[in-house]
Amino acid sequence: MKKFLSILLLGLLSLALYGCNDDTPTDRIEITFWHMSPVGSASFSDTRRIITEFNQSQDVYFVKGTGFSFWDYWDKIAVAISSRTAPDIGLSTIDDVPIRAEAGVLYNLSELIEADPDGIEIDQLYDSQLSFATYDGHLYALPFTATTRVLYYNLDMFTAAGLSADDVPTTWSELHTVAKQLDIVQGSSIQQLGFDPTYGNATYHGYLWQAGLDFFDEDLNPTLNTQGHIDVLQWMIDFNSEFTRSQLTAFGDANTMLGINPFAGERVAMMIEVDSLYQTIKEAGADFNFGVTSIPVPDDGGIRVNWGSGFSVEMYDNNKNTPDKKAGAWEFLKYLMSKDTQKDLSETNGWIMAHQGAMLEVAEGDAIMTRILEEVAYARDKVYVPYAPSWHGNDWQSYYNDALTGKKTAAQALADARANYLQKKANWEATR
Amino acid sequence: MSELMLPKQKYRSRKKRARIVRLILHIVLLLCSLVFVFPFLWMLVTALKTPAELLRGIDVFFPAKPQWSNFIDAVQKIPFFMYLKNSLIIVVLVVFGTVMSATTAAYAFAKLRWKGRDKWFIVMLATMMLPIQVILIPTYVMYSWIGWLGTRLPMIVPAFFGGGAAFYIFLMRQFFKGIPKELTESAIIDGANHFQIFLKIMLPLSKPAIVTVALFTFMGTWNDYFGPLIFLSNPDHWTLALGLRAFQTQYGGQYNLMMAASILIMLPTLIIFFFAQKTFIEGIKFTGIKG
């Protein structure tokens, strides 16, 4: 028994020391690429095919792709970047490119583009996204994907309520009128809800933008203290005033990680959500009729805008990369950003890719996708605030919630939130 | 006569009472089990759902038509057996290493008098108080310096040196302290040294505790995905727990497959637990020991 145990341990130890070797051909330069399609995910085999096609197209470089689950990718890349062991090429978020550019962990892509002007079809990319990837006048990343928010509406529910696609609202007041016709209440419990401004992926700053307002001024000082700000928040609070807030929260409870969504679950007739909900519904094979349209705007002077973001694709400078590796990463980046690959990636992942020409071809014959794509042109990304990078999320959430539950008035919640941003700003400046 | 009858009657009524007590116990246990079995049941029904049923979230409990093929899909979509091999390599070595380093250190803390022992004890507890996230990056940097990235060493070697074992050292210490002093002292008088005492008295007498340590280490390592995610750079070294994460896509998606695979990787832990807890019944009792 003891002998067996020690042999087993020894065997395992030697296995542990000599793992499988990777399969890079020895005569090629290995380029590492990190993505979000791990082995086993639905998009894995196509992602691997896309990489293999590149490897077969030339015989100098060999790209080795590693996929991590979307939920794990950020931890992995953050640790890798800070320890300077990042892959040669990888994905990240586009709104905070400047902090990485400033730290010198990214290669200056403008230089590479200058030397190789036909490499990337820059004019096919969205200007607003490019400006986010720019630091000090140079591009340090390229937009890889784009996201956008639209109003989803359940046509079956419209029909059941005696409405049609023509009744889909375009302004806030229309939205309210139509939503009320779609509410179904049984006794004290909600069975179906027309619309709620807090559901799905709608955000307060999204509504603010539509009303021509914002969280911060040009110098990144928090605003929030005007009557306009209060009015927008109040509109959100009062939209479904006939129900209590806890009723509304409970009914609309969602969990992205678990894929629980009130619109997909056919509980809500209209909801603001990101473009990927379309993919989720389509892939799950849901059998209800639905459509998408622009998010309704305020009645007077409303601005057609929605919050959109995206992934960036970046080349990491670990301070020890050979010129060969840099050149190889650039070759692969060009391949990734080419029209054909972008088209392929969109079909593989269900993403909206940054390449506009590629996306027009992907969306051909798909009415909903075409409609979603139209909205991308009106997408605006949130500003990166160094003292509060999560200003729209954690920093705002509790004040927002206090206002919704009536614990604080809209004005009070906004004033408190503003005070918090100011405190964060002062604290951040003190650590510079 | 009556004096003769009495013990028998007493015995009978006692037996009857014991039966009632046992019945009540069964009922209580069954009710409690229900509460504890629920998560597993939930996993099972989720594993058998179609994507469309998943989308309806918590509205649907039982799948209309159980999708047993999800289990096959889950195994085929990931290199299940490669991951299994990797998990086994890491788990077996970590369990072995942790039991070794935890029991030796615990013996030092429980039974030996050495300078600075109590201070080191506090230090040991303190190592558990620092949230792991803040030492993650420096640890990673350190491993990259000594060239361990791309190997399995970061997952295995620390276990042999008490890495993450503070919990188990403390646990073993509590058990060792419960072993009567007379045993060790008489062994010393018989000429045994501390290594012999440790191997021949301490370890055999604390079998339930060692099983507990091994069990917890096994569970912790087997289910850990974060350590492998950060420290295993080579995907060929990935473990089951990490490999499973592939089913957790950005927007929900395949968590029926995830549950199916989770059940498959859970089964060995359950079987191991089933056998491990048996030592808690046969457990060692110090019958013949006199104070």
Place this chain on the structure above:
Amino acid sequence: MGKTISIIKMRKQENLIGYLFASPWLFGLIVLGFFPILMSFYFSFTNYNMVSAPKIIWFENYRILLTNDNLFWKSLGITLYHVVIAVPLGIFVGLFLAFLLNSKIKGISIYRTLFYLPNVVSVVAMTLLWMWLFQPNFGLINQLLKPLYDLFKMEPLGWYLDQDLSKLTLILMGLWTAGGSMVIYLAQMQDIPVTLYESADIDGASWFKKMIHITLPLMTPSIFFNFIMGLIGSFQVFTIAYIMTGGGPSRSTYYYAYYLFDKMMNDNAMGMASAMAWILLVIVLIVTVFALRLNKYVFYLGEDS
């Protein structure tokens, strides 16, 4: 005579042997643990953002946290609330389960395995279960309580979505994994010498008396263990709030470790997060050192009392 000398000699050697036995752990701590721990201490005096090189700002992080950060104190308070309720409750439930499962009835192995199940199922499965049970609108618990709500004409409880109940709901959810400490209690129960029970039987002691006078005192080493571990663990409570409530509603479950996590991942303020970690270490260390004084009430069979 010879034997006495050998005992004295061994005592002298004990110092060396003590270090020898502790050496694998000590070696690991000093060689593998020292550098990361020292670095995090150093980061706490810098404005490190995990990307750029850190710049030393001395005590600025500590000053800000202690004097100009409302959330620091708020999250600390929430964490203390959690510790004070969750630790005793966890011990109680774990002990209760252990007593329940320390009998020799048929099928006890099955019961134990079932009770341990929640410790092995995936976190996602647990989350779904909790939602299914506690979700205010569709959850099983509110469905069962509906007659009561109707009777008292009250609004259904909001559980984790209600800011007054959310902390307690999370504590309740945490009890599902009490099977872990149950295992430790069960293991300890096997170490109790049968002779003690036998002599108690001769004295005619009842089951209850045996529990109070024999089992419970001899269980104190593992109760003490679970208490200290519960303290250390509860001060770092995070995952359950991260998954179930996102720290909300209205920051009611915004635990200290959650705030630390946000500082690191959302504010990119690793320096600040490290300072928070070291403040937490000091707090927990002080509490633990006080808690260790309870050691004198712990009954170790192997030591003179």
